[in-house]
Amino acid sequence: MEKNYQLYHPLLHKTTTSTTLAATGHETNIPSNSPGIIPRLTFVFFIGAISLWANYESSKGFNITILNEAGNNTLASKRFDLFYVSNDEITRLVLRTSQLIEDIIYQSDDINFKKQVNHVIIKLSSRNLTSSTERYGGANKRVVVSSLNEHEYVIEISSLVMEGDGFRKDMLLAVQCGMAEVWLFNGNDSSGDY
Secondary structure (H helix, E strand, C coil): CCCCCCCCCCCCCCCEEEEECCCCCCEEEEECCCCCHHHHHHHHHHHHHHHHHHHHHHHCCCEEEEEECCCCCCHHHHHHHHHHHCCCHHHHHHHHHHHHHHHHHCCCCCCCCCCCCCEEEEEECCCCCECCCCCCCCCECCEEEEECCCCEEEEEECHHHHCCCCHHHHHHHHHHHHHHHHHHCCCCCCEEEC
């Protein structure tokens, strides 16, 4: 046998106060549980302060653009989109790597000494970046860094990085090499490659 229970009391009780106006003789209900003006203004001030702080923090960084030029139906392109672009992992990887390299290179807080980087473009290349074995990556270069304009850099990553079984480690190393080159790049050469 099933028992059917009903709730006869409301979950939230409304508290109201009655005020009688002497002149009209009418009764007015004013809710007494509404917060005052001071907590409301404090909350608005708090949200404004957090917004200003977030805007200041975001202005200290640099713009990041992600390009996938490996072709739509390739394994490298699909993996890059799935593991790095769709969840914005590549942006977080670039920012973490950049912060690590900045901490190593610029150990003092002198802002005048620090190199200015305004924009970094991460590009998964459709072409194989082949070269001699004198640089990192063996017979196939993994990363090519070039400068578009002053303070703007392109990190071109070979699609071969995404095709192996250890593509996560290879991508981490490629981004680290690329960001190290960005922070050490003197701008006089047309490109640096690893």
